[in-house]
Amino acid sequence: MVTVAVAAINVHQSILTPVLLNSGVRVIDIRTEKEWRETGIIKGSLCLTFFNEDKQYDAEAFLAKLKKRVNPNDKIAIVCRSGNRSLQVSKFLVQRGFSAVTNIVGGIVSADDAGIKLVPYH
Template sequence: MIKHRKLITSLLLLFSLLPSLLPADELSRVDIAQLIDLRDRQNALIIDIRTPQEWAASGLIPQSYPLTFFDAEGRYDLDRWLAKLDKLRSTPDQAVVLVCKSGNRSAKAGQLLTQTQQMKNIYHLQNGIVGWVTAGNPVARNCPNQLACR
């Protein structure tokens, strides 16, 4: 009886600590169909984290917002970027889909958001804008004043 009580007490303690031992929300990778579904059904915010030069060269996914995450040297200012993101989000838990050229930078940025900021509902588009364009999907042109669209 005493052994059972100790076992039950130990299990209860373990289960009470379990949530704090679990990792923060994980970044989810989405394909094109899932991105469209998130955008259309859940009002997900699509954020293109590439550079202005990249936006001008290949365009943007329609209804997405350009918000560079990494500069040309791979540096980022997380606080500044998050402040800009907060202005775009309709609610703090609005789903966000990150887009880059191939999916590598968006995965890195998304991991920073989910692991260091404990943000929920963060996704990244696998194969990035390259996959979007290769699949024959439309792009919107974003031509900053200093750059000419190609």
């Protein structure tokens, strides 16, 4: 297991809005499968768990899976339930060379307030 150091790393932060989702950003949903099934997901998002239900993680395995799907220069937005886990992961990704990372403040729970309809996870 790799320790995720998050101090002194600045990450762009944004609330969840239709404008953000239509900006060409790729949304990475780092919640657990259980969470995806309970609430649904943002249409078109890449579902890739970082912290498991026991709050454990394998940062290197996550990074390897992510790099198979997105380029470190791609615009990505990281979302979790409320914005706490996504901030940690966003900082980790910036530290690991991702150049256009946005943390979604307020997480998936803010989708309804933003007028964003979630779709079922299959």
